[in-house]
Amino acid sequence: MQRHNLHITLLRKTSNQSIKNISRRIIKLETLKHYDEHLAEYYTWMSGGFENKNQEAYNFFKENSIIPFSNKSAYDFGAGCGFQTLALAKLGFNVTAVDFSIKLIEELKTKVSNYNIKILKGDILNAVSNIIEPCELIICMGDTIAHFSDKESLKKFIFQCYAKQIEGGKIVLTLRDQINELKNEERFIPVKSDDNTIFTCFLEYFDDYIKVYDIINIRKNNQWIQKISSYIKIRLTAEQVISYLENAGYKITKKKIERGLVTLIGTSV
16 A cells, blocks of 8 residues: 555656656747747847947956956857857857857857857757866856746756856856836836837736746838737746855855846856
């Protein structure tokens, strides 16, 4: 009887884990589809232009003394079209850029062809586990860490990053603190607009995640066409991510909040 009950318990645990794995794969596929079929075409434009964002990244790294000091190895996870990737290369790092969007990677290739940059398409959790030689810098910027399928996966990523870094190596993460829920009309967020394109986000809040609707209105032949796509991102707070970093072994050396974006820098000790 005890063996039968144990068998049932194991089956339930296996079933729950299988459901979790299926859910994670579905979230990844939906997010990838959202980027490649909806967002990638507008990503650089909505961010403010490549040159502006690249210079902003370069200035940030210089101001925070993020320059090569050892083996020059750096990883840019969720590199997108390369705002930070190119900035790190200009500073002398040998950069490996990782992203899951083929469209953003193709744009990235056009920006960095004159630099020593390795480009990988794939899942960043798999990519960090495949690092062979310890590196001195890992960055995961923009809103990338919210794209993990759950907090457990993010925590695993941070612990793996620590295991793959040399002593004194740094990690840079950015996120939007979602401790406070926007209400009613506050959930409509104007992102960017010009004469022919209007980009708006709408946020739907749940306990552990947020459903993001990217609404794009495009003027073509004097008519407005609306495109809407959505994806899920996990709901994070700065304190949660700081606790993951510290539990992994990092010392937090910087926390900055600017225009709603939290920047965290940790040093491997």
